[in-house]
Amino acid sequence: MYYYIMEPAGNKALWQEKVKDTLGDLGIAGETVFPSPARTIEELATLGITKGYSTIVAVGSEKIVNKIVTAIINQDSNKDTVLGIIPEDYESKIAKRIGVHDYKEACQALKFRKLRTVNACCIEPNKYFMTEATIESVKPATAYLTMDEIQLSADFNKIIIKPGVKVEIKDLSYENKTSIKSLFNAFIGRKEDINDIYSSRFVSNEIKIETLEASLSVRVDDEIIAKTPIICRDMPRALKIVVARDIIIQEKR
Secondary structure (H helix, E strand, O other), X not given: XXXXXXXXXXXXXXXXXXXXXXXXXXXXXXEEEOOEOOEOHHHHHHHHHHOOOOEEEEEEOHHHHHHHHXXXXXXXXXXXXXXXXXXXXXOOHXXXXXXXXXXXXHHHHHHHOEEEEEEEEEEOOOEEEOXXXXXXXXXXXXXXXXXXOEXXXXXXXXXXXXXXXXXXXXXXXXXXXXXXXXXXXXXXXXXXXXXXXXXXXXXXXXXXXXXXOOOOEEEEOOEEEEEOOEEEEEEEEEEEEEEOHHHHXXXXX
């Protein structure tokens, strides 16, 4: 039932052994695999789905989570496969999203198997993530955004993309610090926040991002997954994930 994909042990070996012991005590031990030069994380996840495992569990960092998200969405068109997560960083966005504070709570969540259907973000053609993607430029650069039949240009140092599709543009240059914000706020009739003059935020089901300069890297968890220009799409209810019982209780309230 459970197929655990762990990152190469290294200095995580002791933590991983504790996780395995806890899973055994809870009676939910399953097949455990590690990526290698011969098999990537995505390939291992695809293999687990092919073998018929109903729950693919990412054990480790947000990087392994997003790689498995990509594999599940690309492989499982029926959306039957469930993603479980045992995060190594309990302060991470992923840990907070599933409502766990340590590996024992994450293991217990797997046992109780409370599910939530969540959105993901797609960077065409086939890269998906649950956390965020970034585009950065050492010197100020110019981006062109197309969304909802609106076209805008923005100077930026960093662009952050989150599932939604929620895009935040950070411009640290003084010369153009309010131009894009003023333009968009005027368009939607929103009052400007003078405490946030260096950032502009947009939400759309689909956004195309082009850069005036040479293609810039798009990174997820510090790994390059694409180059500009890119098209980002929201993927509603794209994935089932295991969450802590407290999350479910809070939702019912």
